[in-house]
Amino acid sequence: MSRHSLRAAILDASRTLAAAGVASPDVDAQELAAHLLGVQRTRLGLTPLVEDDFLADYGALIEQRARRIPLQHLLGTAQFGRATLAVGPGVFIPRPETESLLAWAVHAIAAVERPVVVDLCTGSGALALAIAAERPDARVIGVERSSVALAWARRNAVAQADAGRTPVELRGGDIFDDRLLADLDGVVDLVTANPPYVPDGTPVEPEVAEHDPPDAVFAGPDGLSVIRPLLSVAAAMLKVGGVLAVEHDDTQGESAPALLRSRRVLTDVQEHQDLAGRPRFVTATRVRLTGHS
Template identity: 40%
Template sequence: MTGSSPTCLTSGNIPDALRAATDRLAGSSDTARLDAELLMAHALGLSRGDMLMRQRDLGVPADFAALVARRTAGEPVAHIIGTRDFWTITLAVTPDTLIPRPDSETLIEAAVDHFGARGPQTVLDLGTGSGALLLAALAQWPQARGLGIDASAAALAVARDNAARLDLGARADFRIGDWAKGVEGAFDLLLINPPYIGVDEPLSGDVLREPASALFAGADGLDDYRRIAPDLPRLIAPFGMAAIEIGHRQGESVGALVAAQGLNVAIRRDLAGLDRCIVATRT
């Protein structure tokens, strides 16, 4: 196919190269055009916005074709370029963590609606991974301090690096741990994104390159919710809340686990209209 020939990816102008890359990626990505633009911007050392504004004045970088080939082979864009935007921040990501996704911003939106401008003073992020949720909250509310817990030392290294790069290290502490085991005190805001995929559920796309320990939670995907729920009453401060990410078919089952602990439960949907977050508050 002439429009996706290797020559178009290594020479000529950027609009033609972007069209060729989009054609090449269309069979393996639902966001082919966006992927092509992000890879081109990375190859040029520019932001995507700057690249798009200047695309007719720039040449195609020599390594663009190699980046497209990596994406075609199934490597996530975030791993290729090493970053991912989330809420108002940009995070470094590696194969040691989940790639932050827009769906998870639903948890921050729920917290903004609950606290408003006053915000929480203390934040606990269970399963912090790259630090996305905790650092987004700290960026949103400059007076807040937070603690991120994860079972993976490699993930915590990524989170600490992100905190330092965002100048949030003085307000963010990270600790290796097993969910809330050994965590003392109550917090205004709990942010929790546990594994919630059943071990036999079919997967495809970028998720295949992400750590299994951050994805799977027993036969029904509820194992970690069962462990987390009993600790919620002691961890949520008066007038505080927990925002817990769920799979889009888990609202009823996870909501029941949380309600059984004597907490108020509401379900919040993501931008696609799918159940995405359990909001838990004290009665």
């Protein structure tokens, strides 16, 4: 059995992925090699030579990635904050840009003892599990309508609990069902949401178009058909002084905050950018109103 240069194999794989239009061909080629070798990407240099069987398996993975099968599907996991999430067909893959919302959320409840946190449209459980990993004293509830996505979230919640981290409660059902969240009215310190928000018909990458569930991506002509009613659900759960953070499309840097400002029960509405400087999420605080709200 002959041996081959791993570096040369990765360079060749990177060229293949670049030609296929993959956005980060170098990183993806390295990640897939590290996955096969069972090492961290930063330690690939410790394996200068590989066998024929590695090249065959590696070539098969690169071929799949070149067909725009998501990297996370091939790896089987996605890293989000301190949470390692199992992901695959039927569940939205968490994106790095959402880590900006995560950082804000963790900071927002830093001074709250034993906070109650609800993550709406939780998908794989990414935000709920990442917040729980940062705040072992928190009660965190994730809510998801899709039975397929909920199965992924439950798998991830079990894995996190087995690792000795704070358990996360999961509820299956439509967030607009009054019975689902009635017990949480007025008791929640933080509500987060990464709902579907892409306007219908918006061109998206093949990884999204062919592998993310459409119901987790698209939300009507303006992309706000879920966010608009979601605000009432969130506001009802928040205690006075509780905070809300909602991710939105980068084209909604004005329209999403305007929706929050139109709610009398919400104040201190602020727009936030992701690490790339794009409008990414909006936050607000629940206030007390006298009379009808």
